[in-house]
Amino acid sequence: MDKFTRKTSFEQWFSPINSSLFKELVKTHQLNRYTKKLYMASFVKLLLYAQLHETESLRALSDAVFSEELQRATGLESISFSQLGRRINSIPTVFFQTIFLDLVVQIHEKTHFQKRRKVTTPLKIVDSSTLPLPLANYPWATFRKTKSGVKLHLRLVFMEKGYSYPDKATLTNAIEHDRGQLEIFIDDQECLYVFDRGYLDYERFDRMTDDGYFFVSRLRKNAVVRVLETFSLPENSSVLSDEMVVIGTTQNRSENAFRLLKLVDTKGNELHLLTNRFDMSADEIAEIYKSRWAIELFFKWMKQHLNIKKFYGHSEQAVHNQVYLAMIVYCLNVLAQLNTNSNRSYIQITRYLKAFLWKSAHIWLRKIEGKSVP
Structure with missing residues (x-):
């Protein structure tokens, strides 16, 4: 400047x-x-x-x-x-969307996004947040019987120096499910995508794997899995188990084998993580999933410090x-x-x-x- x-x-x-x-x-x-x-x-x-x-x-x-x-x-x-x-x-x-995307390009250039791929795999975190609206004033965004809302679906770039910024977004009525928005955000094979279990879709995970896209997601604990191989873990690992699995029932089973990690979070809850990356250690995958906090912080920051609680x-x-x-x-x-x-x-x-x-x-x-x- x-x-x-x-x-x-x-x-x-x-x-x-x-x-x-x-x-x-x-x-x-x-x-x-x-x-x-x-x-x-x-x-x-x-x-x-x-x-x-x-x-x-x-x-x-x-x-x-x-x-x-x-x-x-x-x-x-x-x-x-x-x-x-x-x-x-x-x-x-x-009009506003185009200005936003132009600013994103400037941030990409400032952070040398392309060059940093050689240092570490860039992470792109996908999630959504609902913005509630009063039903009487926003009938076009009906969400439930008593309220309306819009949902901001967002992709956040998370990099090793802590620069986190949105680089792609779409808005839908809050009633729309997250799962249907995932394909909009998957467009870079050089990145690792991180998202929660709201985007769970076995067929899409197969397509992403076949097309060369990598991801880390959370799997429901009651998901049907068949273990193909169990990997050994180092003694000091924070991960409980590391396995190669296929997911789904006989009628709806994944075509590709995935990696299933089980670990305990800081609150004592057991998490099941699913990924198609086999070239990273189990602890590296667990650490990558922790980066999801960045998008939660982003939504929290927006709601606390920007004017999206009341609309003009x-x-x-x-x-x-x-x-x-x-x-x-x-x-x-x-x-x-x-x-x-x-x-x-x-x-x-x-x-x-x-x-x-x-x-x-x-x-x-x-x-x-x-x-x-x-």
Whole structure:
């Protein structure tokens, strides 16, 4: 990052958003057509500001525009919450999705993703999280008799230095089962995929193995297995057993042989792990499965620190737009960390950003780099 810039910290923070791509998307989808006041550049800045400050409603965001600094940043002297509402409901989700994916590409480049494959097998963790919605306002997302909800299906890149970031996502109604979404996320033979038992599908595991994709998953304890071979374990292993098995009943049995590990987690529960990797030690496989905590932490962080608990619009498009915007904010924090080689956590980066939001960017940059602020 340029440490000697006239940009405000706010402008520096969102500067990784590709302005050429932004303008191209606005033009392609004609998002500024017939617009008299609330142009997309101003609107997206308002939404980013709202995410930073966890602004809970469009009415509150409308009131925030009375800030002179926010007026200068957006070019707006005032805006009604009804205009904001019409905007959030009208923007196609592909607009925010494309910006999110472009930021992911930048993170890939910063982390030298391709080169690090030689160091260790990159992990991609797949999981989902349900975002509850009140049934009365969101009837299109009916989940149960008394409530609605959407489900964020996500793939998280987990690497050896602890850089964790989402690189692919899809949104469905909460009623959709996880299992049907797995194929969307399996597209890289150089990675090892980690997912929980919600994605259990013997036929798909066979296809993944035949196509050269590797995975570690959790198997239900009552799953029918036939042991083909038992492997020996070192004396100090944390794994209870290591076997080659075929899974399923006679009518529905896997065509490939898999590896079944049994171990006890930190809470004393016995876990059964299934994988098609036979070239790694049992303890390495067990350690890899523990990396699933990263995606749980990601969902927890999003729900605690980003504004996806209350939604600005009631339409499916408005909800999806807000979720993608939250992931854009997360990616901007990752890039801020990478661009400064900072050891600060994302929450610290956000706190310092809010503290120096309208001040010169180099003050914020020095703070997150761990240098003294003059």
